[in-house]
Amino acid sequence: MSKVRRIHDFQHSFSFASQQEQFKTFYDCFLGSGLGKIYRAVPWDDLVSAFGSKEPKKGPTPIFGTQGKLALMFQKNYSGCSDHRLMEGLNGNLHWQFFCGIYLGSDCLANFKIISEIRTELSKKLDMDKVHRALYGHWAPYIADKVSITMDATCYESYLRYPTNVKLLWETVDWLHALMKDTSRELGLPLMRSKYLKWKRRYVS
Numbered sequence: 001m002s003k004v005r006r007i008h009d010f011q012h013s014f015s016f017a018s019q020q021e022q023f024k025t026f027y028d029c030f031l032g033s034g035l036g037k038i039y040r041a042v043p044w045d046d047l048v049s050a051f052g053s054k055e056p057k058k059g060p061t062p063i064f065g066t067q068g069k070l071a072l073m074f075q076k077n078y079s080g081c082s083d084h085r086l087m088e089g090l091n092g093n094l095h096w097q098f099f100c101g102i103y104l105g106s107d108c109l110a111n112f113k114i115i116s117e118i119r120t121e122l123s124k125k126l127d128m129d130k131v132h133r134a135l136y137g138h139w140a141p142y143i144a145d146k147v148s149i150t151m152d153a154t155c156y157e158s159y160l161r162y163p164t165n166v167k168l169l170w171e172t173v174d175w176l177h178a179l180m181k182d183t184s185r186e187l188g189l190p191l192m193r194s195k196y197l198k199w200k201r202r203y204v205s
Contacts, residue, residue: 036099
C-alpha cells in the first residue's frame with residue numbers, strides 16, 4: 001500500500017484518469033471498506049428478482065440498472081443525506097459509484113430529482129413479503145434469534161402512543177359523546193346536557 005501524502009508537500013503532477021488503468025486496485029479498496037462490506041452482504045440478485053424488474057430492450061440504456069437503483073436507496077439510508085447531497089456525494093466519491101454499479105469518470109450527474117423518481121418507481125414494485133424472504137433466506141445463518149422481530153418505532157403509525165389512563169379515559173368519553181350525538185340525530189331529539197366541553201378544555205390543557 002502506498003504512503004499517504006499531502007498534495008501541497010509535493011509538486012508532481014498526476015492523472016485522475018489512472019482510475020481506469022488501476023480499476024482493480026480501486027475496486028478492491030472499495031470491497032475492503034465499510035461500505036464494501038455492506039455491498040457484499042446484500043443478496044442483490046435475489047432482491048432484483050423480488051422486484052421483478054427487467055432492463056429495457058429498446059431505447060437508451062438507463063444510468064442505473066435495477067441493482068443500481070436498489071443500491072442507491074441503500075446508499076441514501078447509509079449516508080443519511082438529502083437527495084441533493086446524495087447526488088453530490090455520488091459525483092465525487094468513487095466508492096459510492098462502485099456501490100451503485102456505475103463509473104462516472106470525468107462526468108457528473110446534474111439532475112438530483114432522478115433519485116426521487118427511482119424511489120417512486122421502486123415503491124410501486126415493492127412486494128414486502130418477497131423482499132423479506134430474499135433477505136431472510138440470505139441472512140438466516142447469521143440471525144441468532146429467528147423467532148423474534150425487532151422494528152424501529154418510527155415504522156409505526158404516528159397516532160399510536162403509550163396508552164396512559166388519562167388518554168384512555170378521555171378517548172372513551174370522546175367516543176361516547178360522538179355516539180350520543182349520532183343517536184340524538186337519528187331519533188330527532190336534542191342532545192343531552194353534559195360537561196363534555198368543560199372536560200375537553202381541561203384535557204387539552
